[in-house]
Amino acid sequence: xxxxxQSPGTLSLSPGERATLxxxxxxxxxxxxxxxxxxxxxxxxxxxxxxxxxRATGLPDRFSGSGSGTDFTxxxxxxxxxxxxxxxxxxxxxxxxxxGQGTKLEI
Amino acid sequence: xxxxxxSGAEVKKPGESLKISCKGSGxxxxxxxxGWVRQMPGKGLEWMGIIYPGDSDxxxxxxxxxxxxxxxxxxxxxxxxQWSSLKASDTAIYYCARGWPFDFWGxxxxxxxxx
Numbered sequence: 001x002x003x004x005x006q007s008p009g010t011l012s013l014s015p016g017e018r019a020t021l022x023x024x025x026x027x028x029x030x031x032x033x034x035x036x037x038x039x040x041x042x043x044x045x046x047x048x049x050x051x052x053x054x055r056a057t058g059l060p061d062r063f064s065g066s067g068s069g070t071d072f073t074x075x076x077x078x079x080x081x082x083x084x085x086x087x088x089x090x091x092x093x094x095x096x097x098x099x100g101q102g103t104k105l106e107i
Numbered sequence: 108x109x110x111x112x113x114s115g116a117e118v119k120k121p122g123e124s125l126k127i128s129c130k131g132s133g134x135x136x137x138x139x140x141x142g143w144v145r146q147m148p149g150k151g152l153e154w155m156g157i158i159y160p161g162d163s164d165x166x167x168x169x170x171x172x173x174x175x176x177x178x179x180x181x182x183x184x185x186x187x188x189q190w191s192s193l194k195a196s197d198t199a200i201y202y203c204a205r206g207w208p209f210d211f212w213g214x215x216x217x218x219x220x221x222x
Contacts, residue, residue: 001169033208035208035209037152037209039152044202044212044213044214044215045144045152045202045204045209045212046212047208047209047210047211050208050210056210086151088151088152090152090154090208090209092207092208095166096154096156096166096167096168096169096170097142097154097157097168097208098154099144099151099152099153099154100151101151102151102152
């Protein structure tokens, strides 16, 4: 089973700043099958990024994903108050799919 | 419009059985994987398993294998998650989600197991 470790656990930033969220895998994620999700309080998760770097339909270009192998990054430039959420990475290249433990973003 | 609509909240006692549902609409139900994700109170997301309604191919996380059953009825575009004997530790929100990865999510079903 691939273990995903996200850092930091909590990130506190101000509007307009840049957020950098990390996701490290215990072994290589095949074909960059790495996704990022956003979960706002009281809501279901929402897909942001798939294939490590492909934005979901309608997602602002403030959100970008990068990385390969075992190291992946979600970057949110120009933070807005509505970006307050927990962000999860997930690998879907080998069963069982696994999620990271989440990074809480405080604005 | 793609929608996944889940059944309502449940309150059960330990040892009882339960089956919750997830009805897909707005797309070809048999052409996309449907998965289930657990979120215990105040905790993160846990992948439970997935099913391909087209041929009922089902994969489970080792953590949930034998603890739950995932099924689907393609005639009514509905996926299911069921327990034969609930435990207090099954108290959680359960989400269904479509695809590989999960591009659309249901609203979640809160399951509370308490004596």
